[in-house]
Amino acid sequence: MGRNQLSLTLPPFGATQIRLLEKVSNAQAVSGDESDVRKIVIETIRPFVDELKVDALGNVLAIRHGSGETRLKVMVAAHMDEVGLMLTSEEEKPEGFFRFEVIGGIDQRYLLGKSVKIAHQDKFGVIGTKPIHLTTPEERKTSVNIDSMRVDLSGYTNKARIGDRATFATQFQRFGDCIRGKALDNRLGVVALIELLKQPYPNLDLMAAFTVQEELGLRGAQVAAFALNPEMALVLDCTPAYDLPLEIEDPDHLPENTHYNTKLNHGPAIYLADHATLSDPRWIAHLVQTAEENSIPYQFRQPGGGGTDAGSIHLQRSGIPSVSLSTPGRYIHTPAAIASLFDWKNTFYLAYLALQSLTPDILNHER
Amino acid sequence: MKTSEIKSILKELTSTPALSGHESALHSTLNHLWSPYLDEVSISRVGSFQALRRGTSTQPCPELLVTAHMDSIGLMVSAIQDGFLRFTEIGGIDPRLLPGQMVTVHGKRDIPALIVQPPSFLLPVEFQNGIVTLHSLWGDCGLPPEKVNQQVAIGDLVSFDQPFLEFENDMVCSPSLDNRASLAALTYCIYELVNRQPAWDSWFVASVQEEETQAGALTSTFQILPKLAIVVDVTFANSPGTPSHKTFPLGDCIALGWGPTVHPYLYKTFQELADQLEIPYKIESFSRRSGTDADSLQLVAHGIPTMVVSIPLRYMHSAVEVVSIKDIQRAGRLIAEFIAGLEIDYLEKIKWDETN
Numbered sequence: 001m002g003r004n005q006l007s008l009t010l011p012p013f014g015a016t017q018i019r020l021l022e023k024v025s026n027a028q029a030v031s032g033d034e035s036d037v038r039k040i041v042i043e044t045i046r047p048f049v050d051e052l053k054v055d056a057l058g059n060v061l062a063i064r065h066g067s068g069e070t071r072l073k074v075m076v077a078a079h080m081d082e083v084g085l086m087l088t089s090e091e092e093k094p095e096g097f098f099r100f101e102v103i104g105g106i107d108q109r110y111l112l113g114k115s116v117k118i119a120h121q122d123k124f125g126v127i128g129t130k131p132i133h134l135t136t137p138e139e140r141k142t143s144v145n146i147d148s149m150r151v152d153l154s155g156y157t158n159k160a161r162i163g164d165r166a167t168f169a170t171q172f173q174r175f176g177d178c179i180r181g182k183a184l185d186n187r188l189g190v191v192a193l194i195e196l197l198k199q200p201y202p203n204l205d206l207m208a209a210f211t212v213q214e215e216l217g218l219r220g221a222q223v224a225a226f227a228l229n230p231e232m233a234l235v236l237d238c239t240p241a242y243d244l245p246l247e248i249e250d251p252d253h254l255p256e257n258t259h260y261n262t263k264l265n266h267g268p269a270i271y272l273a274d275h276a277t278l279s280d281p282r283w284i285a286h287l288v289q290t291a292e293e294n295s296i297p298y299q300f301r302q303p304g305g306g307g308t309d310a311g312s313i314h315l316q317r318s319g320i321p322s323v324s325l326s327t328p329g330r331y332i333h334t335p336a337a338i339a340s341l342f343d344w345k346n347t348f349y350l351a352y353l354a355l356q357s358l359t360p361d362i363l364n365h366e367r
Numbered sequence: 368m369k370t371s372e373i374k375s376i377l378k379e380l381t382s383t384p385a386l387s388g389h390e391s392a393l394h395s396t397l398n399h400l401w402s403p404y405l406d407e408v409s410i411s412r413v414g415s416f417q418a419l420r421r422g423t424s425t426q427p428c429p430e431l432l433v434t435a436h437m438d439s440i441g442l443m444v445s446a447i448q449d450g451f452l453r454f455t456e457i458g459g460i461d462p463r464l465l466p467g468q469m470v471t472v473h474g475k476r477d478i479p480a481l482i483v484q485p486p487s488f489l490l491p492v493e494f495q496n497g498i499v500t501l502h503s504l505w506g507d508c509g510l511p512p513e514k515v516n517q518q519v520a521i522g523d524l525v526s527f528d529q530p531f532l533e534f535e536n537d538m539v540c541s542p543s544l545d546n547r548a549s550l551a552a553l554t555y556c557i558y559e560l561v562n563r564q565p566a567w568d569s570w571f572v573a574s575v576q577e578e579e580t581q582a583g584a585l586t587s588t589f590q591i592l593p594k595l596a597i598v599v600d601v602t603f604a605n606s607p608g609t610p611s612h613k614t615f616p617l618g619d620c621i622a623l624g625w626g627p628t629v630h631p632y633l634y635k636t637f638q639e640l641a642d643q644l645e646i647p648y649k650i651e652s653f654s655r656r657s658g659t660d661a662d663s664l665q666l667v668a669h670g671i672p673t674m675v676v677s678i679p680l681r682y683m684h685s686a687v688e689v690v691s692i693k694d695i696q697r698a699g700r701l702i703a704e705f706i707a708g709l710e711i712d713y714l715e716k717i718k719w720d721e722t723n
Contacts (some may be wrong), residue, residue: 091607094605094606094607094616097606097607107466107484109463109466109484109498109499110466110467110484111467112463112464112685113464113468113682113685113686113687114467114468114686114687115529115532115540115687124532124534124540126532126540126682126687126689127687128606128607128608128681128682128687129461129463129464129682129685130608130609131603131609131682131683131684131685132459132460132461132683132684133459133603133658133683133684134603134609134610134613135461140461140462140463140498141497141498142497142498143463143497143498144463148607148608150606150607150608152606152681152689154536154538154617155534155535155536155538155540155689156534156535156536157535157536158535168467169530169532170469171530173479175478175479175508175509175510176509176510176514177509177510178508178509178510179509180469180479180481180509242486242488242489244451244483244485244486244489244505244507245448245449245451245489245505246489247489247490247491247503257489259486259488264509265511330483330507330509331467331481331483331507334466334467334483335467335468335469336467336469336481338481338507338509339509340509
């Protein structure tokens with residue numbers, strides 16, 4: 001299919017999707033406790049899928065059958081969970097101050113002085129800090145350990161409990177093409193997958209997995225892939241953009257940031273290799289070809305560390321050819337990430353068009 | 368005044384950033400809250416909000432000053448590189464609080480932004496494993512460089528973007544509670560005095576620039592030349608990790624200042640009054656300066672007998688300062704009762720023992 005034919009049939013991706021993104025970004029789903037997002041996912045996709053179930057770990061598995069004679073079974077996964085905190089013990093005196101542990105990779109330098117919201121309760125806490133007036137200049141050069149931080153929930157009589165989870169209390173915000181919010185990793189992928197499910201794919205059985213516990217080591221996807229038993233898998237995620245300027249100390253020697261991973265506003269990022277997966281070359285070629293033919297901007301995520309659900313999916317059963325496609329996000333795993341609507345929209349369109357043009361024939365080529 | 372009313376006043380007062388040197392946006396809020404109950408309102412040359420409640424005395428009326436600073440800490444854009452912003456501080460800010468802090472850049476219009484710490488490999492070697500100074504943090508508006516250059520300029524103010532949170536137990540959390548909590552106490556005091564007949568003229572001043580130079584209180588004191596001054600500010604409330612001997616329990620008491628900036632006789636009056644009204648308090652002793660506007664205004668002209676009343680506040684100079692409404696009520700009530708009960712000849716009692 002050429003570009004002109006497709007431009008007529010592209011599904012809408014705009015204000016409605018941004019509203020849904022706002023809703024799921026503000027919802028709380030710390031790894032192991034994904035119910036709030038799961039609920040939104042299920043109620044949104046139910047009218048569009050033929051099979052729907054929640055498995056033993058809490059993954060949402062949904063299948064939309066194609067109408068064609070021969071159909072390829074393709075799993076598309078997006079993790080629902082996000083990084084957060086768990087309250088682990090309460091101070092005896094004064095009451096209402098909780099120790100906590102982080103769930104998923106949060107840099108402790110992003111915690112001080114931030115407000116958090118307890119999951120499933122209308123309670124806000126703050127991660128307190130010693131006033132600058134009572135610190136020494138030496139102290140201010142030292143990182144505060146999580147062990148000495150507390151979540152202050154002393155404002156509530158009906159107390160929070162040990163084991164309660166919390167996320168940053170960030171509210172989603174949009175400014176032009178820029179979106180700022182918590183958990184954009186991976187609510188960007190969740191909404192894109194929801195939207196993919198709304199469309200028919202004659203040559204595919206589209207097997208959607210909204211997975212749990214990705215941030216704890218790609219755990220939900222492992223059992224989801226076993227259950228769905230697909231022939232191929234595409235993972236939609238959010239990957240860091242480290243495209244910040246370098247410190248310029250010597251104006252005659254301008255250094256270059258060569259470890260940007262991805263760049264904002266350069267389109268969706270196709271994975272070649274990360275710490276967990278060597279992407280299937282047939283998938284890569286198909287994505288690149290789809291992007292080129294339809295003039296969709298794309299970039300390659302710089303090969304290197306990190307991992308997505310593809311890491312556990314591609315090893316399932318007798319092997320599942322997999323690839324990941326991510327929307328770049330700056331500062332993911334902090335109180336707020338920044339991403340670009342341009343990149344997100346094009347992530348969706350690239351995934352949509354790649355699935356539309358995918359046929360069982362792709363597996364006839366050698367890897 | 369009900370707790371809920373004070374909360375909504377505090378919410379209104381904290382909704383305007385009013386960084387030091389740029390406080391005028393708060394004038395209309397104060398005008399709306401105060402002027403219906405006061406006799407005269409003026410703005411000083413440097414922008415302090417001054418309001419007078421006339422006394423009943425027919426003799427030449429002695430004047431009393433009650434002041435709380437209205438400015439708050441924040442940041443200012445100091446450089447722009449490739450669409451990213453650098454900052455300098457207004458007031459004292461611990462840079463360790465800033466990574467991940469959402470802010471509003473007050474450019475040609477208000478732009479949401481985020482303060483971030485660059486990944487290690489982009490930092491100078493000395494910062495790669497630890498804490499980054501303010502000068503190496505970036506502000507990211509998520510906009511292309513050309514848009515940032517159109518909208519933002521060096522010198523633009525940057526305020527914390529953190530919503531006002533209401534906890535139970537009469538506690539609230541917001542940026543700028545230092546020192547809007549004290550302005551709420553002044554508001555409480557003004558309302559308490561509506562049906563009272565104080566003999567003295569009382570000036571209520573919301574002073575500017577305390578966090579940097581204390582320029583507002585200093586100059587308004589010179590203009591008004593009060594016979595007595597009461598400075599209301601916040602002090603440190605205790606929380607895990609703070610030294611207990613330098614902090615006060617939150618929601619349990621106010622602090623009465625004691626030290627060289629406080630006149631001992633005024634202190635004695637406040638202490639006795641608090642005892643009589645059963646308002647719980649603790650002594651905040653400062654061996655040298657108080658760290659409030661009192662340090663400068665005490666030295667105006669021939670010198671002013673000064674008192675410092677403080678409201679405990681947690682996490683001072685962060686975006687998540689916490690105060691208890693109860694403490695605001697206590698401070699407001701104590702000052703209102705002081706003003707209402709001030710005898711016309713009170714000054715004659717303020718004498719150093721040695722001259723008696």
